[in-house]
Amino acid sequence: MQFVSTRQLARAAGVSESSVKRWCDQGLIPSVKTAGGHRRVSLDAATEFLRRSTDPHVRPELLGVPIRRGAGPPSIKRAADEFFEALAAGDEELCRRIVFDLHLAGEPASKICDAVVAEAFHGVGAAWECDQLQVYQERRGCGLCLQLLSEAKLVIPEAKGEAPLAIGGTPQGDPYELPTAMVELVLRQNGWRSRSLGSRLPFETLLKAIDEVRPQLFWLSVSHIDDEAAFLDGYRQFFQQVPAEVVTVVGGRALTDGLRRQMNFAAHCDNLQQLEKFAEVLKRSLSRPGEPGVTLAAAETPLRPRRGSSRA
Ligand code: B12
Structure with missing residues (x-):
C-alpha cells in the first residue's frame, strides 16, 4: 500500500x-x-x-493522482466522447485524466465504466466494423483500459475484515477481459472484497474456486460463446453444484434473452449500475442475517429473479 x-x-x-x-x-x-x-x-x-x-x-496531481480539470463536475457525455477519441489515439495520459477526473468529481465507478469506458468501446467496435479504426487500435485500447482499471484499485479502498467476498470471471472460450475487471472494481467500491479470476475459465475450475474461497457472490461475465449448446450444458451442471448460499449473478452481451430463459441464476444485470444496486441490497441483507431477508424484488433495478431454480 x-x-x-x-x-x-x-x-x-x-x-x-x-x-x-x-x-x-x-x-x-x-x-x-x-x-x-x-x-x-x-x-x-x-x-x-x-x-x-x-x-x-x-491539486491531486501532487500526490501522483491525475489532475482534476475545472471546478464543476465534468459531463458524462462529453467525457465519453473525449475518452473515445483518446482511446483511438492511444493517449493513455488523457484517458487516465478523464476517468480520474470523474472519480474525483464523485462519479461512481459503475457509471464511469458503463457510460464512459464501455460506451467508448462500443464506439470502437462500430468504427472497427466500418474500417475507421484498425485492430491494433482496439487492442491497444484494451491494454490501456486494463491498466487504468488496475490503477483505479490504488485509489478505491479495499474493504476489510468481515466484508462479504465476491469472485467471478468469464467462461471458457470467452476472451473478454474488461467486463470482469470492471465488475471487480465496482464491487470493491461498494464494500465487497472482490477478485476477478480472469477470462476463459472452464466451469470445473470455477467450481473449485467457489469451493475453496467460499464467496457470498459469484459473477459470470459472458461476452462470447463458441458453442451455445455446450455452454448451456456446462453451465447447468455448474449451477447445480454451486452451494445454495452462493448468490450467482450473470451479465454480458452474449447472454441473450433466449439463452437466459434456459439458465438458472440469482440475478441478471444488463450493466454495472444495476449490479451496484443489487450488490448494495444483498450486502445489507447479509450484514443483518437475523432480519427478514431482502428479496431480489426489493432492488430498484429491473433484475430478473431466478427462474425455476433447481435449488429453490
Ligand atoms: C475489445 C474487443 C475484442 C477483444 C477483447 C480483448 C480483451 N482482452 O478483452 C478481442 C480481440 C478478444 C475481440 C475478438 C473478437 N471480436 Co470483439 N470486440 C471488442 C470490443 C471493441 C469491445 C469489447 C469490450 O470489452 N467492451 C467493454 C465492455 C465493458 O462492455 P460490454 O461488453 O458491453 O459490457 C457491459 C455489459 O454487458 C455489462 N456486463 C458485461 N459483463 C457483465 C457481467 C456482470 C456480472 C454484470 C453485472 C454486467 C456485465 O457491463 C458492461 C459495462 O457496461 C467490442 C465492441 C463492443 N460493442 O463492445 C467488439 C465486438 C464484441 N467484437 C466483435 C467481433 C466480431 C469479434 C471477433 C469475431 C473478430 C474476429 N473476426 O476475430 C473476435 C471474436 C473472438 C472470440 N473468440 O470472441 C463484434 C461482435 C459482433 C456480434 N454480433 O457478436 C463486436 C460487437 C464489434 C463489432 N461491432 O462488430 N474483440
Whole structure:
C-alpha cells in the first residue's frame, strides 16, 4: 500500500498541515503512525479525502493522482466522447485524466465504466466494423483500459475484515477481459472484497474456486460463446453444484434473452449500475442475517429473479 505524509496531503488539498493533522487525530482522515510518531495517510484514503473536497484549488496531481480539470463536475457525455477519441489515439495520459477526473468529481465507478469506458468501446467496435479504426487500435485500447482499471484499485479502498467476498470471471472460450475487471472494481467500491479470476475459465475450475474461497457472490461475465449448446450444458451442471448460499449473478452481451430463459441464476444485470444496486441490497441483507431477508424484488433495478431454480 502507498502512503503520503500530512504535508503532501495538505499541499494537495490546499489546506494547512495542522488542519490535516487535526482531522487525522479526529479520525476524519484515516491514518497510521510511523515508529517515529509521524502520521501517514494511505493513498486511497488521501484520494477519497480529495474526492470529497469541493475546493477548486485541490491539486491531486501532487500526490501522483491525475489532475482534476475545472471546478464543476465534468459531463458524462462529453467525457465519453473525449475518452473515445483518446482511446483511438492511444493517449493513455488523457484517458487516465478523464476517468480520474470523474472519480474525483464523485462519479461512481459503475457509471464511469458503463457510460464512459464501455460506451467508448462500443464506439470502437462500430468504427472497427466500418474500417475507421484498425485492430491494433482496439487492442491497444484494451491494454490501456486494463491498466487504468488496475490503477483505479490504488485509489478505491479495499474493504476489510468481515466484508462479504465476491469472485467471478468469464467462461471458457470467452476472451473478454474488461467486463470482469470492471465488475471487480465496482464491487470493491461498494464494500465487497472482490477478485476477478480472469477470462476463459472452464466451469470445473470455477467450481473449485467457489469451493475453496467460499464467496457470498459469484459473477459470470459472458461476452462470447463458441458453442451455445455446450455452454448451456456446462453451465447447468455448474449451477447445480454451486452451494445454495452462493448468490450467482450473470451479465454480458452474449447472454441473450433466449439463452437466459434456459439458465438458472440469482440475478441478471444488463450493466454495472444495476449490479451496484443489487450488490448494495444483498450486502445489507447479509450484514443483518437475523432480519427478514431482502428479496431480489426489493432492488430498484429491473433484475430478473431466478427462474425455476433447481435449488429453490
Ligand atoms: C475489445 C474487443 C475484442 C477483444 C477483447 C480483448 C480483451 N482482452 O478483452 C478481442 C480481440 C478478444 C475481440 C475478438 C473478437 N471480436 Co470483439 N470486440 C471488442 C470490443 C471493441 C469491445 C469489447 C469490450 O470489452 N467492451 C467493454 C465492455 C465493458 O462492455 P460490454 O461488453 O458491453 O459490457 C457491459 C455489459 O454487458 C455489462 N456486463 C458485461 N459483463 C457483465 C457481467 C456482470 C456480472 C454484470 C453485472 C454486467 C456485465 O457491463 C458492461 C459495462 O457496461 C467490442 C465492441 C463492443 N460493442 O463492445 C467488439 C465486438 C464484441 N467484437 C466483435 C467481433 C466480431 C469479434 C471477433 C469475431 C473478430 C474476429 N473476426 O476475430 C473476435 C471474436 C473472438 C472470440 N473468440 O470472441 C463484434 C461482435 C459482433 C456480434 N454480433 O457478436 C463486436 C460487437 C464489434 C463489432 N461491432 O462488430 N474483440
